[in-house]
Amino acid sequence: MYEHDVIVVGAGGAGLRAAIEAHEEGADVALVTKLHPVRSHTGAAEGGINAALHEKDSWDLHAYDTMKGSDYLGDAPAIDAFAKEARHEVIQLEHWGMPFSREEDGTVSQRPFGGLSHPRTTYAGAETGHHLLHTMYEQVVKRGIEVYDEWFVTRLAVTDESNPSDRTCHGCVAYEIATGELSGFYARDGVILATGGLGQAFDHTTNAIACTGDGQAMAYRAGAPMEDMEFVQFHPTTLPSTGVLISEGVRGEGGILYNDNEERLMYEYGYANNDGELASRDVVSRAELTEVNEGRGIEDEYVHLDMRHLGEERIIDRLENILHLAEDFEGVDGLDEPMPVKPGQHYQMGGTEVDEYGHSCVDGLYAVGECACYSLHGANRLGGNALPELLVFGARAGRHAAGAVEEEPEIPTGPGAKSDDWDEESPAELGAVDATDPIAADGGAVATPQEVLEQAVETERERVETLMERDGINHADVRAKVQKTMTENVNVFREESNLKQALKDIREAREEYQNVAVADPSRTYNTDLIHTIETRNVIDVAEAIALGALARKEFRGAHWRKQYQERRDDEYLKHTLYAWNGGNPELYYKPVILEGHEEKYEPKVRSY
Amino acid sequence: MSQSYDRGIVESFGRWREFSAGMWAWIFHKLTGWILVGYLFTHIAVLSTAIEPGTIAAAGDGEFYTSTLQGLEELLIVRFLEVGLLAVAVFHIMNGIRLLFVDLGIGLTSQDKSFYASLVLTGAITVASIPTFLAGVL
Amino acid sequence: MAEHYSSFNRGTWRWFLQRVTAVFLIGALAFHFVMLHFVNHAASITFAGTEARMGGILYFTLMMTFLVTAAFHGINGVYNALINMGLKGTQKKVVAAILVVAGIALIVQGTRVAIAMSPMF
């Protein structure tokens, strides 16, 4: 058993920031991560990081933009804290050596980005995430913070009171990938989940293969609900074969989208008569898919993004890395031919329900980064707002876990925050397949934190042994099934019948999952086992997304419903929550907080 | 960490499969360098055995030296070895110059081309010197 | 790892001197070849000829410097190559000692030969 004050699970931008802050506050911190920190998907972020640094800019403008971008599903306390602290965080990053792009006078450069009222996207070339990740990992090395890399966290050690708000998290169980050894990690002061996105719930995504929603699913099963999961951002320009992102920069510079008839689709079919290719992400994604669905897609799959007319010089000057991406990942020369693109899952707005300190309703359990939902992005995230989020909330959670925060949170969490029930029937059964599912808390009265942890390790050991010993099907089939149905039915376009179908398919996958087994008998670096365990998490998050989408009968932000083409503030100005509830999940709602200390936000029409 | 496996033979084979100019330049430079050191030692050895015992510091008429050297020079094999030595020395010089430029950070991007250039020059100089070197024995 | 943190870091010096000697050797070696194979044909070398050349103070010093630099350059090169192959600890010390001895022997014997050849002594 390992013991630390604070255990941070995941070492992407959010995890690293949390660890550094907790360390600064004097806590003994350890990072436990299934990938070496520099392999985290934060490294893939291209565009930049928002912060109101300019004299003419101000944090409340940033907050306002974020709230508007969220389609008024953000919570003011989180948004205000975010916009205020992002400035300091970005400057601190610079002080840590981040190689930001520079102006002639040596100050950091900022560029305009969609949905922002001021150019406040600070960037380091087109590799902002890479630099951010490495800069912060370097600071972790500098501080000598302990890193357990290639340790896969499979379960949280949480006491099992019936009300999640009464539970306490004492640590987690992790599996050392290289040796196959399971160990308990006892956290005296808190566990901070920073496990990133869940793109693997879809078969076409810009996310990494390791983005399997582990944190969301683990916290969910431990009692902390998932919030606003139906809000999934789809990026309109990803390469069809791999999902690699082609930055918005191409359209920003004047790239044009064509359909199979070589028509400029954005204008030809009136998807965005003003902004054309530069309309917001959801609009362009929907336009592309409509073309494909109506038979004007190329190879019935994608459309073309053409930048040849920009001229070689300009392309090489500003979009060089796009040429490399198209060449390396699609085998296409962007100077010679148009690039194939289609929408792909990009970002998950929802996540584990936490307050503005990243604290969930389970005491000692935190979540930060893409896996968390403090209701910052609401129904739609603005480009460049995810990276500062990692810093601001990573730091906040680190500070809180280390005991250095006095204030009480304003965002309520847990069952106590419930305002409405969802009172419809689900088309398929939800949650655990059978009552004996070892994931449900088993009611034994456990005394000390160590015992809670030991019991968790024991349960995990049994699970791993069962998976290794029994004979059954390959998890890859189950995962593929979920991904397929999610992409077909819970994509950019959402229709009632499709969502229901998805829930049925997910149920089927969950039942099949009861039969998965690990074929590789080895304990050394058994990725078969890791992926098999991840697949269960994928199923959990997929269910939450599909059900949330079915329940939300309106069109808000990234969530588009065929029958409900309007935002319905009277009915749905509220957050969706999805709680595990010991294996019988419950969907319910809680109110949105539009009133902050300094600002009060009025829902307005979101138009650009 | 569980046991690791050292691939031994696969490893060494794998290394050479892909041709890489810089690596071959390095290998040749090494080889020629070693040959030159070896030669330097033999050279001094030959020169000193060629000097009659006891004549050092009070040089005799040098008869023995002259005949040793000329005797060696009459052997075709020695002539060929000398051509080889020239080739080796010229390559080492040419590539040595290339390396000196590399050290100064000049022409790093065309390091492969300069390697080929040193090979070609070596070949040319060696071929051009063959008549002089073999003169008299053929 | 780094035991000697002085500005007289041995690595630096050896590296630097290897280059400096190389520059010198370009000229010296070329000159040597030209003199003994082209100007004076190797086959017609006689002791008298050698003695005549070695009698010149300039030529003599040049040859001596050639000897010393070549010895340094060659032996340092070999040493480098061996460290590159991962030689360390006692092995490394032994090799270094052997090379230094060999180098000194080479220079001493070379000098004796040179003196024998030169009518100056």
Place this chain on the structure above:
Amino acid sequence: MSTKIEEKPETETEADEQTSPGEQRRELKRERAAEREQQIQEELSEAEETVGIKVFRFDPEVADKEEPRFDSFTVPFFRGMSVLDALVYARDTYDSSLTFRHSCRQAVCGSDALFINGRQRLACKTQVSDLEWPIRIEPLPHQDVVKDLVVDMEHFYEQMHAVEPFFDPDETPDGELEEQRQTPENREKVKLSTRCIWCGACMSSCNIAAGDNEYLGPAAINKAYRFAMDEREGEDRKQERLRIVEQEHGVWRCQTQFSCTEVCPKDIPLTEHIQELKREAVKSNLKFW
């Protein structure tokens, strides 16, 4: 090429028979296997082309993998297919125990540097169509193999950490929202060096690093360069950094083989950076001139 390794044809997809309670499960599995077999056949025949890959296999724990061997797999080819795609296909369809690291699929995480057709490359960044078929895939040379294509990266990380890879300015501005100034030229100078994704390809390609385990290696030296050349750090810190790289097993070990520069997937001019540090070191050591 005569390696000692035997070539084994297609591995069985079937796991070895074991007595387990779930007869039903086995039944399902058989059905699945049959279904999958058919599906594979369909996919293979539908695909216009198929490509063969030969993959290095080794597992110290599993009886028939203790001796390293190569397994061949046939995968359907599609336009834009990367070597990583081929590996994933082989793993998900034929043998789920096929082990390799991968994550981002877009050349930023540095997990999947492999020895592909005799050269260090990122599997995700290498197009199948650019290679000779069948494609031979091995773990990175000069690193211990943990299992199949996974090598032990510990030593590489140690070398990276040995150069004190973190920004360390003498002082930072007092103003809460004030950044340190850096000229665009200086940023340009360190730009390429900051692109390293810690994939280890360079280290694996360098013969010197293979022979001398203590050699810092190109990636670590490049990391040192990234900070030594950053004008935001003070002159004293730069001298300290130079002292780290000019130790016995630092820059002097580099014999300008250029292999590192050639294989670096991020096109970092590693040799150039190493050479520049050598010159800097000499300059600072010969200060009294």
